[in-house]
Amino acid sequence: AQSVTQPDIHITVSEGASLELRCNYSYGATPYLFWYVQSPGQGLQLLLKYFSGDTLVQGIKGFEAEFKRSQSSFNLRKPSVHWSDAAEYFCAVGAQGAQKLVFGQGTRLTINP
Amino acid sequence: KAGVTQTPRYLIKTRGQQVTLSCSPISGHRSVSWYQQTPGQGLQFLFEYFSETQRNKGNFPGRFSGRQFSNSRSEMNVSTLELGDSALYLCASRKSDTEAFFGQGTRLTVV
Numbered sequence: 603a604q605s606v607t608q609p610d611i612h613i614t615v616s617e618g619a620s621l622e623l624r625c626n627y628s629y630g631a632t633p634y635l636f637w638y639v640q641s642p643g644q645g646l647q648l649l650l651k652y653f654s655g656d657t658l659v660q661g662i663k664g665f666e667a668e669f670k671r672s673q674s675s676f677n678l679r680k681p682s683v684h685w686s687d688a689a690e691y692f693c694a695v696g697a698q699g700a701q702k703l704v705f706g707q708g709t710r711l712t713i714n715p
Numbered sequence: 716k717a718g719v720t721q722t723p724r725y726l727i728k729t730r731g732q733q734v735t736l737s738c739s740p741i742s743g744h745r746s747v748s749w750y751q752q753t754p755g756q757g758l759q760f761l762f763e764y765f766s767e768t769q770r771n772k773g774n775f776p777g778r779f780s781g782r783q784f785s786n787s788r789s790e791m792n793v794s795t796l797e798l799g800d801s802a803l804y805l806c807a808s809r810k811s812d813t814e815a816f817f818g819q820g821t822r823l824t825v826v
Contacts, residue, residue, distance in 0.1 A: 636814065645719075645805055646817040692758065696815075702748070702771045703807075703815060705758035 604629045604695050608706035616714045617685055623678040623709050625693030634696040635676040636703065637667055641689045649691075652676065663687070688713045717741065719808050719818035727824045733794040736821045740787050740808030746770075747789040748815060749781060752803040761804075764789055796825045 605628045615621055627633055634653055638646040650661025657669040667678045676693060690710045694703040720739040728734050740747050748771075749761040760773040764783035781791045787808075793800055801824050807815035 634812075638817070643822075645721075645819040646807075648814050648816065651814050694758075701746070701763055701809075701812065702760050702773075703750075703758075704760070707757045 604633075604697060604704045606693050606695050606704055606706035608691075608693055608709050610709045611707070612710045612712065614712040614714060615683055618682050621678075621680045621683045621687070621711070623691050623693075623711070625676045625678065625706060626674050627676060627693070627695045628674065629695050629697070631697075635667075635669060636694040636696065637661065637665070637676075637678050638692045638694060638705075639663075639689045640692065640708075646692065649678070683711075683713055685713045685715065687711060719806055719816055721804075721806050721818035721821050723821060724819065725822045725824075727826060728796050730796055730798060730825055732796050733792065734796060734823060736791045736793075736804055736806075736823070738789045738791070738806030738808075738818060740789070740806075741810075741816055744808035744810050744816075745787050746809040746811075747783055747787065748807045748809070749789070749791050750805045750807065751775075752805060752820070753801075758805070761791070793823075798825050801825045 607626045636651045637649040649665050652659050652669045690708045692708045693706045696703045722737045746765045748763040752758045763771040767783045778794045783789045803820045805820045807817045809815050
């Protein structure tokens with residue numbers, strides 16, 4: 603069965619600092635991997651996706667993620683965070699693309715001014 | 716291009732009642748999926764419809780049902796509401812086996 607683990611429930615970083623959010627997945631075949639962001643009371647916005655090819659993928663808002671098959675990881679990174687990045691971040695794995703997404707529990711990001 | 720539209724945004728219902736939520740996908744997207752988000756269980760897949768047929772179903776009781784119309788719009792119904800059904804219900808649409816785009820959600824409160 604597919605599963606996604608986001609080990610960090612809550613992370614606090616200072617504005618301008620770098621960020622890395624961890625995601626580990628369990629899936630038998632080549633996974634389709636996604637990162638979504640959710641602001642309070644809002645829906646999910648897609649940050650980036652990995653289907654195949656280059657293991658370093660670029661997304662919106664300056665985010666990037668690296669797929670590491672040997673570690674079953676898909677960590678999200680940003681070199682310099684902005685106060686507007688404060689939100690909850692979800693990693694997801696999909697079977698046959700995005701037909702049925704399995705989400706991690708989310709990581710809440712707080713930005714210190 | 717309009718995004719995924721969910722109506723209503725907020726609902727308050729009483730235990731035992733039933734509720735219908737609506738989702739209009741992005742134009743040209745034929746797949747619609749529904750997810751339930753709660754603080755305790757996180758985001759869980761309910762079901763997916765493609766060309767008016769349910770293609771995948773999550774592990775939810777039969778009180779949760781859905782349908783899709785010929786214009787790809789989808790509705791989700793929950794019957795005999797329980798307090799535990801209080802959640803944010805999210806709809807997502809896809810064009811094919813690509814990324815899913817989510818709506819703003821419907822916040823259901825059962826009292």
